[in-house]
Amino acid sequence: MGEPAIDFRAFYRYDDLCAHIRALAAWKPDLAAVHVIGQSPEGRDVLLLEITNRRTGPAQEKPSFLVHGNLHASELSGSACALYLSHYLLAHVETDREVAGLLDRITFHILPRVSTDGAEGVLVQQHYVRSRESVETRKNCIGPEDINGDGHIHQMRVPDANGAWFAPDDEPRLCVPRLPGDAGGRRYRLTTEGLIHDWDGGPWEDPAATGFDFNRNWPFGWRARHEQGGAGAYPFSEPEVRAVADFVFAHPNTFGMFGLHNGTNAILRPPTSTDDSDLNAADALAYRRLAALGAEITGFPPKAIHEYRNVLAHPIRLYGTFTEWGYRHCGLFALEIELGNLYNGIGYDTERIFTLTPEQERQRERDVLAWHDAHPEAGVFAEWRPFDHPQLGPVEIGGVLPEGLYNVVPEQRLDVWEKTRRFIFALARRGPRLEIDRVAVEPFGDRLYRVSCRVANEGHWPTHVTALGAGLTHIDGVRVEVERSGDVAFVAGRNRSELGHLQPAECRDIEWVLRASDDKDAVTIIAHAPRAGRCQVRCPLCADQNH
Numbered sequence: 001m002g003e004p005a006i007d008f009r010a011f012y013r014y015d016d017l018c019a020h021i022r023a024l025a026a027w028k029p030d031l032a033a034v035h036v037i038g039q040s041p042e043g044r045d046v047l048l049l050e051i052t053n054r055r056t057g058p059a060q061e062k063p064s065f066l067v068h069g070n071l072h073a074s075e076l077s078g079s080a081c082a083l084y085l086s087h088y089l090l091a092h093v094e095t096d097r098e099v100a101g102l103l104d105r106i107t108f109h110i111l112p113r114v115s116t117d118g119a120e121g122v123l124v125q126q127h128y129v130r131s132r133e134s135v136e137t138r139k140n141c142i143g144p145e146d147i148n149g150d151g152h153i154h155q156m157r158v159p160d161a162n163g164a165w166f167a168p169d170d171e172p173r174l175c176v177p178r179l180p181g182d183a184g185g186r187r188y189r190l191t192t193e194g195l196i197h198d199w200d201g202g203p204w205e206d207p208a209a210t211g212f213d214f215n216r217n218w219p220f221g222w223r224a225r226h227e228q229g230g231a232g233a234y235p236f237s238e239p240e241v242r243a244v245a246d247f248v249f250a251h252p253n254t255f256g257m258f259g260l261h262n263g264t265n266a267i268l269r270p271p272t273s274t275d276d277s278d279l280n281a282a283d284a285l286a287y288r289r290l291a292a293l294g295a296e297i298t299g300f301p302p303k304a305i306h307e308y309r310n311v312l313a314h315p316i317r318l319y320g321t322f323t324e325w326g327y328r329h330c331g332l333f334a335l336e337i338e339l340g341n342l343y344n345g346i347g348y349d350t351e352r353i354f355t356l357t358p359e360q361e362r363q364r365e366r367d368v369l370a371w372h373d374a375h376p377e378a379g380v381f382a383e384w385r386p387f388d389h390p391q392l393g394p395v396e397i398g399g400v401l402p403e404g405l406y407n408v409v410p411e412q413r414l415d416v417w418e419k420t421r422r423f424i425f426a427l428a429r430r431g432p433r434l435e436i437d438r439v440a441v442e443p444f445g446d447r448l449y450r451v452s453c454r455v456a457n458e459g460h461w462p463t464h465v466t467a468l469g470a471g472l473t474h475i476d477g478v479r480v481e482v483e484r485s486g487d488v489a490f491v492a493g494r495n496r497s498e499l500g501h502l503q504p505a506e507c508r509d510i511e512w513v514l515r516a517s518d519d520k521d522a523v524t525i526i527a528h529a530p531r532a533g534r535c536q537v538r539c540p541l542c543a544d545q546n547h
């Protein structure tokens with residue numbers, strides 16, 4: 001198959017996205033393979049692309065860098081960026097030495113879309129979904145539904161003289177939190193298009209609290225839904241999240257993890273539920289430097305996730321997040337990027353967004369509508385349309401649309417994907433890397449040989465990656481094995497030596513005394529650590545060592 005035609009600025013529906021993922025693998029079958037790692041409750045497979053140069057070793061023997069996107073349903077940019085990254089690797093392997101070097105040495109595992117059900121709701125019904133809707137319907141709660149028959153599930157504003165939402169007379173399309181001094185206009189309750197389930201005729205609820213957030217369902221510091229919205233019933237209760245975790249634990253060679261998200265642009269690192277004083281000091285320093293590196297490459301500000309908020313807002317604590325799981329349970333420098341949103345596209349940078357007062361935020365919403373008027377094709381806003389709701393009477397259905405609001409504006413997408421690709425490569429290059437050098441075979445006569453070598457970590461991270469990872473017992477250190485041909489026998493040394501973990505630029509000398517049976521004998525020295533890869537050197541055992 002030839003090179004697939006993919007528009008990397010487009011957001012694809014599930015079937016088309018899967019077709020593109022499979023077409024990328026079919027285009028370069030010696031480099032790429034597709035794996036199904038799990039399935040959503042609605043029966044959609046979660047697809048993973050595995051990309052490496054198999055001629056230099058099987059995927060599972062190389063360190064693996066995991067990239068996931070679209071964990072949040074509305075954050076479709078992650079799926080497009082993941083396709084861009086996958087295509088970049090496959091398209092440049094023959095011509096770009098950096099790509100060739102990476103694929104010789106490591107495996108990329110790329111998950112373009114984790115939230116397969118939710119993203120379909122965003123793309124088809126234009127419905128805001130955090131990660132996946134709950135099928136649970138509570139009494140007196142709106143159940144999201146297309147009630148006006150336009151094929152979409154938009155916002156619904158219900159006229160209410162005491163409503164918390166306001167539409168000023170000079171811009172009645174706005175639906176914004178009311179402010180002191182507001183006069184005239186109309187007041188509303190703002191909710192989701194739908195019907196109130198099992199309604200007793202009294203107060204009703206918005207369904208926002210019942211959905212799932214796949215970035216709150218991880219076990220480190222998990223808290224139940226009444227304390228952490230979207231958390232799910234218990235850690236890893238959601239099959240898509242569990243599928244990613246199962247994959248990581250089935251791949252102890254994973255040395256890096258990176259999540260693609262959309263909010264106002266930023267490079268994000270843990271902690272999410274504490275502050276830096278709660279991290280290992282060396283890891284906190286390394287994390288700050290990695291986030292600063294990402295900021296330098298992308299121009300996006302580096303933030304600890306608990307700092308990713310408006311400075312005027314209450315401090316945030318997020319529980320059960322991916323990056324804290326990746327750091328605390330896997331001992332990795334798990335990072336995320338917020339690729340950007342519409343506000344960035346219309347001229348609001350992150351530092352400004354995070355210092356806006358409520359009054360300034362209202363102006364920002366006016367700017368969104370002005371931008372929509374100039375770019376009606378961008379799908380940012382649906383006009384409010386009157387509808388006679390069977391339970392609530394006259395309402396209006398429409399409002400801002402998640403695909404347009406929560407994603408990078410089309411003309412900036414390729415630039416953002418490319419910057420993100422460069423940051424991911426910079427992280428992937430830093431992993432631990434084993435090398436064998438100073439190999440010497442010294443004949444003693446009588447077919448006795450002393451074989452020695454030095455095993456070094458030539459990467460930039462320890463073989464356990466984070467300092468915290470050194471204490472995680474499921475992360476193996478460096479193992480050196482000797483494979484012998486014929487009847488080669490050990491006189492001193494063993495066929496397997498455990499060297500423990502190696503810091504960057506740390507090395508260990510190791511030697512053996514071997515007895516060969518004839519001049520054609522040889523040994524192969526193999527050094528391996530799950531997160532640092534495998535390397536080997538063949539040493540012929542013959543008296544003439546000059547050949």
Ligand SMILES: [Zn+2]
Nearest residue numbers: 072075261262
């Ligand atoms: Zn997100």
